[in-house]
Amino acid sequence: MNYPTAEDPALVAAARGGDMDAFETLVRRHTRVVYAHALRFFGDPSPAEDVTQEVFVKVYRSLGSFNEHSRFTTWLYRVTRNACLDEVRSGKRRPIPVDPVEAPQIEGDFSDEVVLSTAVEHAMRGLPPEDRDALSAIALFGMSYAEAGEVLGVPTGTVKSRVFRARRTLAITLDFTAGGA
Amino acid sequence: MECMEAQEVISSALDREPVTEEVLADAKEHCHSCAQCSRMVKALVAVKRSPLPEPSEDLPDRIMAAVRADSALSSGSPVPQAAPDDSAQTSPTDRDAPASVVPLPTLRERLLHPRNRRALAAWSAAAAVIFVAAGIGAIGGLRTIIIAPTPIGMTADSPATFNSEETAPEPPSAQEAAILASGLIVVDTAAYRFVGPDDSVSATALKEIGRTRSDLGETFVTEHRVLSAGDPARVFIARTDGEVLAFDRVIRSYQGLTYVLRSDAISSFKELATLPDGMSEPVSADGSPLFEPVRGGGESGIYLKAGADAATGIALPPGSDPSLSAGWTWWTPAR
Numbered sequence: 001m002n003y004p005t006a007e008d009p010a011l012v013a014a015a016r017g018g019d020m021d022a023f024e025t026l027v028r029r030h031t032r033v034v035y036a037h038a039l040r041f042f043g044d045p046s047p048a049e050d051v052t053q054e055v056f057v058k059v060y061r062s063l064g065s066f067n068e069h070s071r072f073t074t075w076l077y078r079v080t081r082n083a084c085l086d087e088v089r090s091g092k093r094r095p096i097p098v099d100p101v102e103a104p105q106i107e108g109d110f111s112d113e114v115v116l117s118t119a120v121e122h123a124m125r126g127l128p129p130e131d132r133d134a135l136s137a138i139a140l141f142g143m144s145y146a147e148a149g150e151v152l153g154v155p156t157g158t159v160k161s162r163v164f165r166a167r168r169t170l171a172i173t174l175d176f177t178a179g180g181a
Numbered sequence: 182m183e184c185m186e187a188q189e190v191i192s193s194a195l196d197r198e199p200v201t202e203e204v205l206a207d208a209k210e211h212c213h214s215c216a217q218c219s220r221m222v223k224a225l226v227a228v229k230r231s232p233l234p235e236p237s238e239d240l241p242d243r244i245m246a247a248v249r250a251d252s253a254l255s256s257g258s259p260v261p262q263a264a265p266d267d268s269a270q271t272s273p274t275d276r277d278a279p280a281s282v283v284p285l286p287t288l289r290e291r292l293l294h295p296r297n298r299r300a301l302a303a304w305s306a307a308a309a310v311i312f313v314a315a316g317i318g319a320i321g322g323l324r325t326i327i328i329a330p331t332p333i334g335m336t337a338d339s340p341a342t343f344n345s346e347e348t349a350p351e352p353p354s355a356q357e358a359a360i361l362a363s364g365l366i367v368v369d370t371a372a373y374r375f376v377g378p379d380d381s382v383s384a385t386a387l388k389e390i391g392r393t394r395s396d397l398g399e400t401f402v403t404e405h406r407v408l409s410a411g412d413p414a415r416v417f418i419a420r421t422d423g424e425v426l427a428f429d430r431v432i433r434s435y436q437g438l439t440y441v442l443r444s445d446a447i448s449s450f451k452e453l454a455t456l457p458d459g460m461s462e463p464v465s466a467d468g469s470p471l472f473e474p475v476r477g478g479g480e481s482g483i484y485l486k487a488g489a490d491a492a493t494g495i496a497l498p499p500g501s502d503p504s505l506s507a508g509w510t511w512w513t514p515a516r
Contacts, residue, residue, distance in 0.1 A: 001502040009434040017374050028241045035236040049240055056244045057251050113232050120231040138196050164192045171224030
């Protein structure tokens with residue numbers, strides 16, 4: 001198998017057969033997305049990395065239950081979201097509270113990707129959790145509105161509204177005209 | 182079109198949601214003529230293109246270390262159960278499958294399965310002989326070329342020859358181990374891969390869907406009844422001692438469709454898939470005259486039957502997945 005170019009279903013199938021290289025390819029391909037969701041949830045890199053690790057261990061343990069007709073990223077989103085929520089429910093970790101009003105103003109040119117990313121991540125943490133979840137499903141995990149609606153248990157139109165509201169809030173919070181983007 | 186409506190249409194289009202050309206054109210026209218919407222659209226695009234935060238560089242390595250450690254600890258677990266349908270994974274509850282899912286048998290577990298122990302023991306014995314001989318050779322300043330015995334279950338062509346001048350013999354590679362431990366069977370030209378014994382199903386509750394001849398990783402090739410619980414993705418074979426073995430259909434996806442590996446008969450767990458009966462290996466490396474590439478080329482390319490489309494099937498060239506085949510493979514859409 002040519003791992004870097006293999007598609008997710010082929011890698012999942014191979015991993016189910018015990019091919020650890022195939023699973024490692026999935027890990028390397030999707031680590032950033034899982035980490036980004038966890039970071040936006042907790043607001044702290046350390047628990048975000050811990051949860052990212054837990055997510056992939058859970059995924060590996062559960063490969064046998066993965067329905068080959070489903071999208072791997074949809075499943076990964078569900079595991080990631082639940083892992084974050086479980087951490088809070090169990091009292092192990094708590095997200096760092098964010099007050100958008102007191103959020104630090106990011107100075108710099110938004111044409112600089114680092115500046116833009118830092119500002120967006122700050123602003124993300126200020127979003128209502130339901131809006132952030134919807135945006136995460138769509139923008140990070142590449143799900144359709146319908147898929148996200150099914151996973152989140154809300155109508156497709158609600159996902160659409162939440163995603164739009166999240167993006168609009170981000171745009172306004174970041175004040176792009178001032179930032180130069 | 183109103184400002185909010187136009188912005189929402191653009192947002193949907195950015196997410197590749199279906200938006201009619203007419204509506205999208207109206208939204209674009211509005212945004213071109215409205216300074217506020219124009220700025221907002223630029224902001225939406227910028228947010229969408231914002232780079233993701235970077236985790237520590239070694240996070241993937243730490244994840245894999247944790248996975249391997251967890252995998253080693255879970256040895257002895259029963260075979261995982263395939264989800265009966267997608268609802269198990271898409272239920273809008275916050276409780277996820279992992280808590281209730283039985284772990285997949287690891288490669289180690291499968292290697293330790295009774296059927297594979299003999300081969301593993303042979304590998305270990307061969308390795309021990311080489312280690313001892315290499316040690317004696319090193320002490321005596323000798324440089325002896327040692328030919329290891331062929332382990333049980335391996336053919337003479339298998340990589341069981343070591344030279345004490347080189348590095349110490351290694352256990353079977355992941356690929357070799359996978360071939361040893363997870364064999365293929367063919368049912369009505371569809372290839373299935375051995376998953377492991379499954380004690381959650383009773384052979385009497387399963388329906389026969391065909392027959393296959395296989396050694397099931399043992400010495401003799403015999404005919405077996407192939408059983409199904411209704412899910413075409415998984416079949417079972419009941420051994421004479423009552424143990425039920427599970428096999429998963431070998432699939433891959435292409436352009437959103439699931440394709441099933443098709444092969445000529447495979448009668449041993451050590452055999453790999455070949456093109457189905459009636460299809461002969463292409464003469465040229467480029468697949469001609471049987472196949473022609475549809476994208477890329479080389480090992481990762483996808484090929485179609487000459488003059489046909491993907492609905493007929495897709496072909497993958499040699500090297501695409503050495504654990505499945507040494508040559509070309511043929512895949513058809515799953516029914």
